[in-house]
Amino acid sequence: MAHIGRFFVDKTTVATNAGHVPEQELKNAGLKATVPRMRILEIFQKAQGGEQQRHLSAEDIYKQLVAENVEIGLATVYRVLTQFEAAGLIVRHYFGNDRATYEIDDGAHHDHIVCTRCGRVEEFVDREIEQRQKSIAERLGFELEGHALSMYGICADCRRKLAQAKQR
Numbered sequence: 001m002a003h004i005g006r007f008f009v010d011k012t013t014v015a016t017n018a019g020h021v022p023e024q025e026l027k028n029a030g031l032k033a034t035v036p037r038m039r040i041l042e043i044f045q046k047a048q049g050g051e052q053q054r055h056l057s058a059e060d061i062y063k064q065l066v067a068e069n070v071e072i073g074l075a076t077v078y079r080v081l082t083q084f085e086a087a088g089l090i091v092r093h094y095f096g097n098d099r100a101t102y103e104i105d106d107g108a109h110h111d112h113i114v115c116t117r118c119g120r121v122e123e124f125v126d127r128e129i130e131q132r133q134k135s136i137a138e139r140l141g142f143e144l145e146g147h148a149l150s151m152y153g154i155c156a157d158c159r160r161k162l163a164q165a166k167q168r
């Protein structure tokens with residue numbers, strides 16, 4: 001029972017405290033505030049504010065840590081990401097390749113569209129799509145617990161670059 005209670009508190013804290021004191025967030029999630037964990041959580045929190053880099057792979061995080069002169073191995077990054085996911089701090093996605101991408105779990109559902117050229121990820125929520133999925137599940141006799149929708153295409157920047165390359 002204590003476990004369920006703690007899980008609930010985690011979610012609330014992540015939702016309301018996003019972008020604040022990584023040390024406290026780790027404690028709330030039941031994780032000791034080690035240096036690698038704090039630095040990695042900070043990267044996710046910083047990414048949360050920006051538009052482009054909300055969705056990060058282990059390699060993205062590793063590169064940022066190296067750029068900040070943090071001494072850490074890629075294996076540690078993978079381990080910390082697994083711990084964060086288990087603690088409900090982040091969620092994992094697979095966007096059409098075998099490389100996992102992670103983002104902060106703020107509890108709000110959204111779907112994704114991913115550029116197949118540059119990897120840019122945009123988020124969207126569409127009420128009609130959400131409703132249609134519920135109806136389909138119902139029709140097939142399912143009680144819907146969740147879904148993952150990822151669309152793939154070429155983003156506006158990449159389309160412009162492709163058009164320019166053709167003109168030359």
Ligand SMILES: [Zn+2]
Nearest residue numbers: 115118155158
């Ligand atoms: Zn692109």
Ligand SMILES: [Zn+2]
Nearest residue numbers: 103110112123
């Ligand atoms: Zn997302």
